[in-house]
Every structure is written in C-alpha cells, then in structure tokens.
Amino acid sequence: MSMRLTHLAVRHTDTPLVEVSDLHFEPGRPVTIVGESGSGKSLLAHAIMGTLAAELTASGNLTMDGQSYDLADRANRRRLWGRAMSLLPQEPGLALDPTMRAREQVAEGAGSFTTDRRAARRSAGTLLASLGLGQASAAFPHALSGGMAQRVAFAAATIGDAPVLIADEPSKGLDQQARAELAKLLKRHVDAGGSLLTITHDLDLARELAGDVLVMKDAHIVERGPARRVLTEPAHPYTRRLLAAEPANWTRPCAHAGAPADAGEPLISGEGLAKAFAGQQLFSDLSLTIRAGERVSLSGPSGSGKTTLGNVLLRLLPPDTGYVHHAEALHGGRLQKLYQDPAVAFPSRILLRDSFGDVIRRHRLEPGRLGKLMASLRLAPDLLHRMPGQVSGGELQRLAIIRSMLLEPALVFADEPTSRLDLITQQETLSCLMDQADRQQCALVLVTHDDALADAVTRRRIPLGPAENAIDRVKTAG
C-alpha cells in the first residue's frame, strides 16, 4: 500500500526538529534517510509511528490506503501497529525481553496470537527457521549474537505482515556480514511488495538497499534522489561531506602517521598465545609485539575473538597457553583502554566534572591540563557540568579520550571506539584520537570490524579469521 506524508513537523517547545513538506512511499521501492545524529531522522520515523517522546509535538498528515491520519494525535495509529505498519527498533539487544525465549517474542507479534497461540508459535518457528535461526528459537536473548538478535527482532516486527516497515538505525554495531544479512532481509520485505523506510547513518547499507535516498541535515531534507545518483554524484555540499567521511575516502595525511613498525621499544609482547571458548579455538600459537608509537589494528568479524585477544594483551584475561609481557613504560596507568560504548565507561549519576576530578586527584595531575585538552578536542568547558547521559555519544567518546590522555599513556587500546557513532562524528572522534596519539607519541591499538577504517587509521593490521560458525552459534552461557 502506498503512504504519503504532508507537512510533517516535530517540535520541542518552539524548536523545530523535523520539517518535511512531502514524502511519498511506494510499495517495492525502499526509501532510506541518511544523516548524522541529531539531524532529526529518527524523530521522523517515530512521528510516523506515533511513538515520539511525550515532550515532543508532531503535526502534519499521513495518508495510507485512502485513510487520513492526523500526526498530532499519537493514539490514532496504535491499531495499525504490527498489522499495517511496524517498527524494527535499533539495538535489538535491548528491544528483546531478556526473560522470554526468542520464539515466544516472535509469536506474540502474529495476528493469530490472541486467538490461537499454537498456530502463532508454529508460524513463529517456521519464520525463524527460514531466517536460519531454527536452533535459536528456544534461546533467550542474552545467548544471541548482535546479528542473530537483529534477525529475531526482524521476525518479530514482520510476522504480523505489516506492509509498511520502518527500520530505525538497524545496522548499529553490526559487522559487514551481519549487515549484508540484514540488507537481504529488508530487501526481501520490499520484494514481497512492502514499503520500507530505513533510517541510517550507514551509507553502505543505503547503497545495498538502493531505491531512494534522502539526506537530512538540521531538521530538513537537503537532497533526495535515487541512491545510485545521490551516493555517487552528490549535488549538495553536505552530502559530499557525508561521503568524504567514509573511512575509505579519508585523505588526512596523519591517517598513516605513527612510528614505523620496527622502530620503537616493545611495549607489549605476547608469545604463543591461545584462547578457546566453548570448545571453539579463537586463536592459537599467536605471537606479536606492539612497539612504542606504533599504530596497529585488530580486525575481523564479530565473534572472531578480537576483543578477547585485546583483553589477553591487556592482561585482563589469562591466555590458555603462552604469556604476555608488559614493558616498564606501561606501569602506573600508562596503558589505557577506550570502550565501545562510552556511556557505560562513565558513572551515570555523577557529574562529569567530578569523574574527571577523581582522576586528576588520584594521579596528582596538573588540573589545567583538562581545560587544554578540552579545548584541543573542541569541547565546550561547560560540558563538564552535565551528567554523562546529557552529552552526545560523540562528545562522550571524546571525553573518554581526554580521560585516557590525561595520564600521558604510552599505549591506548581502543575497542571499537566509533562503531556506534555516525560517519562524520566517527571521523571527528578518530582524528582527535590520532592527533592526541601523535602529540603524546603514544602507541594506538584499534579493534574494529570495519576493514576500511582499519586501513585508514593504522599501518599494521592483524586480521583475525572468522571463527567457524561464529555467526550462527547460539551461545551457551552460564
């Protein structure tokens, strides 16, 4: 069924967050909205569904199947949910109930669930099996990998046969293979005659989906057209900037800086390392040295053991065999780790100012350095008076970089530091990290599932092969 939006606007008090005059969805033609975080693209999706936060107001009109809906009334579309329009949420790990088995969460989305639970469960089982999740249907969400959880969420969102599917940042945190799987599923929905609206900052996903691309910036759509044209011959300067922010297109000279591989003193040396989980060998007989000032990346798909190898090298996990030696230069906090999600690396109910104050007192640092670092990473000083939840993901990750740089580390270990950030923020954040690493001549180890990113940032890459069946393995956790 076709869907048309007219004069859509979302406001917070008097600030416009989304202003789109006309949007049209045809069955069989996917629409993808790209843009950076804060451009309003997710709000657009929620305004259509009627799931905006209570403090936001929407206005405009939605026409679907000859029926007209006023977007200001958030309740009038509730009966369409799951049957006529459905939302594939971001972060499937959070969108699945942790206490319910996968098949049950899919079955309850089926139209027959309230009348015939058995039939609903049967069709859920069939749908999951067709997505290659047969054995995962009895698993609880904590035992699913990110890609599997995304497919379970897809099954739950589409089992009610809603013709309109809205996917909100569906590829966040997924590796290339899982993203390709996801794109295939979304296309399957389109090929079956459904309408698809995808909100993403992942240009690769937009390319794979094809169809139309809308580029959104500061509440407005700045460019629209077929994906093939927009993503190869962008007309608007902002679209050009977006494309330039893809790691494969980075041209910064410092991207390949850093000391040559064999120049510096060895900081971390691992000898004959092996680690296995659940009877699965992640790596074995692995020897490597990381030297002062070097830039190394550990890359590979999810489940290949790159984070584990990192944790073994940091001596946070013991290896099954072999040993890890740390040089004297790393002692006293001069080995720092950046985490994937900065929100969990800061205490959530403590002002950032106090968190930083603790680090400065503990290591007897000169307090003025914090201000200088904030300035050089282009962060306003008054950010420190907020809670971690009140600053954006990109800003918080930059604050995490500052926190590790305060200690003048000899080595920074960055574990997927930008996989949750949009392209432009990713580029900004990584160039801040690399600038600081250059300035302090510290070694950088980057863990990433994005090969292009690994090539853009580091000289030396340690690829970790995909573990056998790593993608579809149901974890047996205890």
Added chain:
Amino acid sequence: MNASTTTPRSPAAPALRILRQRAVQAAAVVVLVSTACFAIVQSLPGDIAFRIAAGRYGYDQVTAASADTVRAELGLDRPAWQQLLDWLGELLALDLGTSLVTGTSVAGELGLYLSSSLQLAAAALALALAGGATVGALAGARPGGILDRITTLWVSAARALPPFLLGLVLILFFSVHLGVLPAAGHGEAGNIVLPAATLAVGLSGLFARVTRDTVVQIRRSEYVRFAATKGLGERLVFLRHVLRNTGVTLLSYVGVQLLILIEGVVVVESLFAWPGLGHSLVHAIFWRDIPMIQATALALALLVVALNTVVDLGALALDPRPRRREVVL
C-alpha cells in the same frame, strides 16, 4: 560482539550451585549463631541456676539449696567451654536436648513453634505482596497520578510506624474499640488476622514502592515499546512483559526484606501472644533456658537461610540471564 560464553552444561547447574553455596552458609550459621548465643547467655547478669529454679518452682520457692540442686543436675558448674562443646556435639547428633525449665524435648516444642511462626510469616508475606505489589503496579501505570501520590503517603506512613506501635494501634481499634477481632491467642481462624496485618503493613509499603519504581522503569524500556509496536495490546504488554520483569526485581527485594520479616515476627509474636519461635525465644531468654534459646535462635537463623535459598531459586526460574560473567568474547 561482547557476550559471555562458557562450556555447555545442564540447566540444573546454577540451581545446584545455589544449593551448594547455601548449604555451606547454613553450616557456618549453625556454628556462629550457637556460639554467639551461648556467649551472650553466659554474660547476662544474674545467676543462671537461680533463674532456672525460679522458672521451675516459681519465685517464692527459690532458695540457695534449690538453685544448687539445679546447678548440679544440669552441670552448670562445669567450665563454659565444656558446656558449649557438649551442646555442639549433641547438635551434630541432631539432638536438641531438653528444656531446662519444662524438662520436655526441645525438638518437639520447636516443631510446633516453627510451624506457627511459618504460618504467621507466610500470611504476612502473602498479604503484603498482594496489597503492595497490586497498589505499586497500579501506581506505576500512571506515574504522578492520584494513586501514585496516595501510595507515596502510605509508604512513608507505614515506614514511620514500628510494628509494636502499629500492633497496639490495631488492637485498640479492632479489638478494644470495634471488638471485631481477638487481640491475642491462637487456634481460631480470626487470631492470625491482626498479627499478620501488623507485619504486612510495614512490608507492603516497601513492596509498593519498589513495584511502582520498577514498573515505571520497565514501561519505559525498549522491549516494552517494541512489544507495543509489534501490535500487542496494552493489557498483553503488561501481562507478558512488564509483570515478569517486575517480578525479577521484586523477588530479589523480597529476599532482602525477609530479614525484616523475621525480626518483626519476634516482636509481633510477643505482642499478640502468638506461640511461635519469637515468642518462645523471648520466654527462653527470660528463664535462661539455654537449650531452648539456642534452638530457637538457630531455627530463626536457618529460616533466613532457607527463605533466601527459595528466593534465589525463584529468581533463577524467572530470569535466565547468567549471574556472573565468566568470560568476555
């Protein structure tokens, strides 16, 4: 990407681990509580033999001679450590001894006290959960609504009243003023109402508060929102997602509050002359009936361990997530 994996094992393994840990804990509790009780009784002022003789023959009949008889008969003149070792040895042989005052078997009396205490505790807990969780869930459905504000008031009022005071207020109102419920006693159906209500009121406020906050938090969670956009009606979302996840938090909280419940049992039983463990403990202390003190204190301590075990197993059944991360992949 980050997830925990371990070698596969049977689903019963975590349950067995809980049972094993709690068994070790129970053994440690037995030794510690027995020794502590013994030490405390020994350090109480007054001559033990005199107090026991008074318990047996009445205050008027107590003379130095009768006290000496008691002392010799019970071996109270032996060194304290010998008496303690004797008790621990008998305990190992599952022999709780005989009451120094009545001369009957402690184990037999303990069984009666335990069952009536359990009755009271179960009734109180059921009342508190039924009332507290229901009110909390309703208040959580409309945060800031009228019911929510009434609940906050109720929680503060219930917390501000200690059980002994609340018990007296209930007796004055229902027994003395209205005359609808008995103030004390045991054996009739109406007897349990007031003591159970006294215990339940304090607990229900806490349960209401925790349920309300958890419901509010879970209703904001991503999985509840996803359940709604999947097409589930409000009632099904509540029954299938909010309720169970609230249960996980509430159950752990009940586990923490059990200690308050057991504490309350001691006070409330004495107040309402309810013949349970708490009541008998107070009497045994008064008469220096050492085996009885030991046995009741031990039973109360083991009751806490047993109830916590039940809570742990219940939480395990409700929430399948691993309790500890063993490895990071």
